[in-house]
Every structure is written in structure tokens, then in C-alpha cells.
Amino acid sequence: MDRYRIKPGSQVDLSRHDPDDRSAFDGDKAAGKAETAALNGRLEALQELLYAEGRHKVLVVLQAMDAGGKDGTIRSVFEGVNPQGVKVASFKRPTPPEQAHDYLWRVHGQTPGSGEIVIFNRSHYEDVLVVRVHELVPESRWRKRFAHIRAFESMLGDEGTRIVKFFLHVSKDEQRERLQERIDDPRKRWKANPADLEERKRWDDYQAAYEEALAETSTEQAPWYVIPANANWYRNLVISRILVDLLEGLSMRYPEPAEGIPDMRVV
Amino acid sequence: MDRYRIKPGSQVDLSRHDPDDRSAFDGDKAAGKAETAALNGRLEALQELLYAEGRHKVLVVLQAMDAGGKDGTIRSVFEGVNPQGVKVASFKRPTPPEQAHDYLWRVHGQTPGSGEIVIFNRSHYEDVLVVRVHELVPESRWRKRFAHIRAFESMLGDEGTRIVKFFLHVSKDEQRERLQERIDDPRKRWKANPADLEERKRWDDYQAAYEEALAETSTEQAPWYVIPANANWYRNLVISRILVDLLEGLSMRYPEPAEGIPDMRVV
Numbered sequence: 001m002d003r004y005r006i007k008p009g010s011q012v013d014l015s016r017h018d019p020d021d022r023s024a025f026d027g028d029k030a031a032g033k034a035e036t037a038a039l040n041g042r043l044e045a046l047q048e049l050l051y052a053e054g055r056h057k058v059l060v061v062l063q064a065m066d067a068g069g070k071d072g073t074i075r076s077v078f079e080g081v082n083p084q085g086v087k088v089a090s091f092k093r094p095t096p097p098e099q100a101h102d103y104l105w106r107v108h109g110q111t112p113g114s115g116e117i118v119i120f121n122r123s124h125y126e127d128v129l130v131v132r133v134h135e136l137v138p139e140s141r142w143r144k145r146f147a148h149i150r151a152f153e154s155m156l157g158d159e160g161t162r163i164v165k166f167f168l169h170v171s172k173d174e175q176r177e178r179l180q181e182r183i184d185d186p187r188k189r190w191k192a193n194p195a196d197l198e199e200r201k202r203w204d205d206y207q208a209a210y211e212e213a214l215a216e217t218s219t220e221q222a223p224w225y226v227i228p229a230n231a232n233w234y235r236n237l238v239i240s241r242i243l244v245d246l247l248e249g250l251s252m253r254y255p256e257p258a259e260g261i262p263d264m265r266v267v
Numbered sequence: 268m269d270r271y272r273i274k275p276g277s278q279v280d281l282s283r284h285d286p287d288d289r290s291a292f293d294g295d296k297a298a299g300k301a302e303t304a305a306l307n308g309r310l311e312a313l314q315e316l317l318y319a320e321g322r323h324k325v326l327v328v329l330q331a332m333d334a335g336g337k338d339g340t341i342r343s344v345f346e347g348v349n350p351q352g353v354k355v356a357s358f359k360r361p362t363p364p365e366q367a368h369d370y371l372w373r374v375h376g377q378t379p380g381s382g383e384i385v386i387f388n389r390s391h392y393e394d395v396l397v398v399r400v401h402e403l404v405p406e407s408r409w410r411k412r413f414a415h416i417r418a419f420e421s422m423l424g425d426e427g428t429r430i431v432k433f434f435l436h437v438s439k440d441e442q443r444e445r446l447q448e449r450i451d452d453p454r455k456r457w458k459a460n461p462a463d464l465e466e467r468k469r470w471d472d473y474q475a476a477y478e479e480a481l482a483e484t485s486t487e488q489a490p491w492y493v494i495p496a497n498a499n500w501y502r503n504l505v506i507s508r509i510l511v512d513l514l515e516g517l518s519m520r521y522p523e524p525a526e527g528i529p530d531m532r533v534v
Contacts, residue, residue, distance in 0.1 A: 052457050075349045082342045084355045084388065121351065179533040189524040190319050197533060257456040266446040266464060 001242045004225045006218035012211040014226070019171045021228040025237060032233045039240035040080040046247040047085045047117060053252045054115040057161040060243070061120045063129070064168035065206060066196045067178035069229050070121050073168065076236045077243070078119065087112070090121040103127040103145070104152055111156060124149060125165075128213050133205045146216035157221035164246055165222060166239055167214060168229035172203055268509045271492045273485035279478040281493070286438045288495040292504060299500045306507035307347040313514040314352045314384060320519045321382040324428040327510070328387045330396070331435035332473060333463045334445035336496050337388050340435065343503045344510070345386065354379070357388040370394040370412070371419055378423060391416060395480050400472045413483035424488035431513055432489060433506055434481060435496035439470055 001024060006012060025032055050056060062070045078086050089110035098106045104124055112118040128145050131137055153163055170178075179200065182192045199206075218224040225242060229235040268291060273279060292299055317323060329337045345353050356377035365373045371391055379385040395412050398404055420430055437445075446467065449459045466473075485491035492509060496502040 071349075071351065074351050078350045079348075080346060081350070082338075083345045083348070083350050083353050083386075084338065084341050084357070086350050087354065088351045090351070119350075176533045183524075183528055183531050183533070187521065189528060190522040192524060192528045192531075194525055194527060194531070197531065200533070254454065255457040257450075257459060258461055260461060261450055261456060261459045264450050264459070264461070264464065266443045266450070266467070 006214050006224045008219050012215045014207050017226045019169045019228050019230040029233050032237045036237045036240050039244050042244050044081050047081050049252045051085045051115040052254050057112040058117045059161050059163045061123045061165040063125050067175050068168040068170050077240050086117045088119045129209045132209045149217050153222040163222035165224045167226050169226050170229045174230045273481050273491045275486050279482045281474050284493045286436045286495050286497040296500050299504045303504045303507050306511050309511050311348050314348050316519045318352045318382040319521050324379040325384045326430045328390045328432040330392050334442050335435040335437050344507050353384045355386045396476045399476045416484050420489040430489035432491045434493050436493050437496045441497045
């Protein structure tokens with residue numbers, strides 16, 4: 001899956017990343033779904049081990065354009081995992097108390113503790129994306145944030161958090177189809193928001209903002225992956241695989257039992 | 268499922284509640300599991316609707332003796348539900364900042380917001396259970412807590428929270444088998460704690476504390492259910508059924524689309 005990782009210090013040109021790429025899997029959609037189901041079973045067992053060992057913390061950052069598939073990813077990749085071991089933190093428009101603090105404050109409060117997996121649905125990256133595109137703060141201010149974010153994530157990494165960041169990469173045509181489907185399907189219509197169509201007009205600005213954010217903040221400790229996301233099944237497969245590889249790489253073990261436990265008889 | 272609900276104002280004698288009862292289901296274990304799977308599918312759809320509508324808040328309280336099956340219930344009943352819509356709050360031994368506040372403070376901070384389901388794995392009820400059995404505060408203090416808790420839960424209910432509370436009722440023999448299995452199974456041994464065996468010696472004190480807590484705090488707005496929990500499959504079935512009934516009783520609807528949305532074309 002290394003092919004989707006942004007190497008630290010490299011430039012990013014999203015037009016050279018194919019949202020329809022399937023090169024990491026030989027089979028068709030049905031085979032891909034079966035493979036993902038098998039990976040989810042392993043993810044479940046690994047999450048239990050992570051919790052039992054209580055040594056590592058895992059942070060998964062999800063970013064995407066509107067209708068890019070963040071909600072669907074969470075549902076498909078984590079649905080089989082014990083809800084006790086996974087927390088989802090969604091970052092929407094900041095509330096007044098959140099706005100009264102620096103932009104990392106609300107994010108820091110939601111980072112995982114030992115044995116936990118936390119998924120960020122949107123994140124501090126919005127503060128160099130929507131904030132930049134809409135000029136909510138001047139460039140002199142948001143530009144410094146790349147360094148803040150690198151320092152923050154490096155601190156988290158040094159203190160025991162494994163971080164992995166996914167940009168779900170869909171094409172502009174695919175976004176159009178998904179937004180239209182949201183409007184046309186009575187069960188999805190409640191999600192449709194005229195503001196999404198306004199945001200779509202700034203597609204190029206967002207892509208440029210993503211390109212710089214990915215280039216500036218993909219590090220060894222907290223890498224970005226650009227996930228081909230036009231096909232949901234392939235997106236789920238790739239993300240499941242990366243997460244399973246990450247957790248298996250931690251060499252986790254069940255803790256030793258407390259003294260005297262193995263021979264104890266319950267009466 | 269009303270047979271398992273504690274009527275407000277009634278006495279509770281746990282010895283008259285059979286932990287092996289199966290009277291609410293005609294079929295065998297395999298049929299029960301199939302039924303639970305079907306209920307879980309409905310629970311998933313209802314959770315999505317709850318989130319979409321964003322009107323109700325749902326709080327599920329789980330209490331049980333050690334090895335009573337709280338973790339297994341969460342895994343089995345909620346595993347199929349989108350992790351984005353369900354949060355689990357586990358209450359362990361209070362931390363120093365938690366101990367510096369009243370006992371409802373940490374609990375209040377974890378109650379559900381609109382459109383959310385929160386599961387309490389243990390809860391403020393520990394403050395009239397373990398606290399009582401171990402005499403951590405004098406009776407004059409913990410006895411007032413029944414009234415506090417009724418008032419607190421009544422306030423939550425008046426402000427839009429639907430509360431349902433489950434006591435997972437296992438027999439003393441069943442607890443012995445489960446604790447012994449924890450010790451004997453190398454994969455579960457890390458969970459075994461000599462303190463659990465000490466707690467088991469106070470079985471009768473805990474049962475008496477539960478009986479009073481259930482009787483004092485089962486209200487129309489926040490009912491207690493005593494769930495026969497010796498058989499995991501039956502426990503899961505009954506709880507899934509109660510939750511589906513509760514959510515279906517809310518008469519939820521998808522919100523109206525924003526103005527102009529139904530005719531909009533995405534370009």
C-alpha cells in the first residue's frame with residue numbers, strides 16, 4: 001500500500017493520482033468485498049489486543065471533499081469492530097468556546113488514550129483548507145499552521161500515538177454524481193445542502209489547498225495516504241489493509257496475568 | 268418485554284427473577300441468534316434515522332455483577348451499528364479530578380446530545396452499589412443519592428433524553444463459571460483480577476444493594492429492566508428487542524430537505 005503514501009518532502013499533484021486506480025488488487029468488486037470482510041475480522045481481533053495491551057494509541061484522520069465518502073468509510077471499515085474500542089470525533093464548524101481557543105485545542109481534547117482507536121471525521125486540517133479557501137484568517141496566519149501541525153503530530157507520535165491520515169480522493173465528476181444522488185434519493189435528501197453546491201464551485205481552490213497540506217504535513221510519524229475513492233469497495237479495501245498492517249506492525253502481546261491468577265480456583 | 272421491566276414503586280427480590288428465563292421467545296439458540304441479527308439490522312436503520320432527525324437523545328445504562336456480560340452485550344448488540352452514531356462511556360474508578368466533584372459530574376459530561384446514542388458501561392449507579400458495599404461514604408450520604416438520581420434522570424428526560432437501564436442478571440453459579448473461564452483461558456487471563464474474587468465474597472451485599480437501587484430508581488421516564496443473562500444469546504435478543512421497540516416508538520421522520528433542494532441540478 002506504500003504506493004499511496006506521500007513521501008515526506010515530496011510535492012503533490014492530485015491530477016497525477018487516479019481516483020479510479022485499482023492497481024493494488026487483482027480481483028473484481030465481489031472479491032474485493034470478501035477480502036475487506038476478512039480484513040475487518042482481523043481488525044476486530046487486533047483492536048481487542050490493542051485494548052488489552054493498553055500500550056499504544058491510534059489516531060486515524062479522515063479528510064475528503066464533500067461527498068468524498070468519509071461517513072461511508074467509517075461505517076464500512078469499523079462497523080464490525082467493538083464500539084467500546086473505537087471513538088469517532090467529528091469536527092464541524094467550531095462552537096463559540098472552540099473558537100475562543102487556538103485551533104488545535106478542540107482536537108487535542110479528542111486524541112486517543114492508551115489502548116484506544118480514535119477516528120477524526122474532519123480534523124485540524126480544516127484550518128488549512130476551508131479556512132484558507134474562504135480566507136477566514138490571513139495567509140500570514142494559516143501558513144504558520146503547517147509547522148504547528150507537524151510539531152503537534154510529532155509530539156503525539158513521540159508520546160506513543162500512531163497516526164495515519166487518509167485523503168479520500170474522488171474525481172470532480174464522481175462528486176457531481178454523488179451530490180446529485182443525494183438530491184434525487186428521498187432517503188438521502190435531508191443531507192443535501194445548497195452550500196455544498198457553492199463549495200463545489202471552489203473545487204480547484206480546495207484541490208490546491210489539499211496538495212499543499214498533504215505535501216507540508218506528510219511525515220514518517222504521521223503519513224498521508226491519497227486513497228483512490230471513486231469506487232467505495234476499493235477505498236474500503238485499501239484503508240482496511242493499511243490499518244491491519246499498521247496494527248500488526250506494533251508487535252502487540254496480551255499482558256501477563258496478575259500474580260497467582262493462573263492457578264486460582266473460583267469458589 | 269414488559270415482563271422484565273421494574274414497575275415504579277415496586278419492591279425487587281432478585282431471587283424471584285430467574286436468570287435462566289427464556290419465556291419471551293419460543294425458539295432455540297440458533298433461532299434466537301437469527302432473530303437478534305434481524306433486530307440489529309433494524310437498529311442500524313433506526314440509529315441512522317435518529318441521527319438524521321437530530322431530535323431525540325438516547326441513553327442506555329448497563330449494570331451487572333463482575334463477568335455479568337456488559338462488554339459482550341455492547342459488542343453483540345451494537346457492533347453492526349455505525350460507530351459514528353454510538354458512543355460508549357465507561358466509568359471506572361474515579362480519577363482525582365472526578366473525585367474532586369460530585370458523583371454526577373463526570374456522568375453528566377458524557378450524556379448524549381441530539382441524535383446520539385450513548386451507552387454507559389457502569390454508571391452513576393456504582394455510587395449506590397460499590398460505594399455502599401465498601402462503605403466508601405456513610406449511609407446518610409449515599410441514601411440521599413436515590414433522590415438525586417431520580418431528579419437528574421427526570422431532568423434529562425424532560426429535556427429530550429430517552430433513558431433505558433439494563434441490569435444483566437446472572438446467577439452466582441454462572442458468575443463462578445465465567446470467572447473460572449477467564450482464569451483458565453490464556454486469551455482471557457489478562458482480564459482476570461484477584462479483586463474480582465474478593466468482590467464475589469460480597470455477592471449477597473451487592474444483590475441487596477441492587478435490589479434497593481432498582482426499586483428506588485425505576486421510573487416511567489427511566490425504567491430498569493432485569494434481563495435474564497445466564498444465556499448470552501437470550502440476553503442479546505431481549506435487549507435488542509427493547510431498544511428497537513423504544514426507537515420505533517419515537518415516530519421519527521427524515522427531516523424536510525432544504526428549500527429548493529429537490530429540483531436542484533449539480534453541475
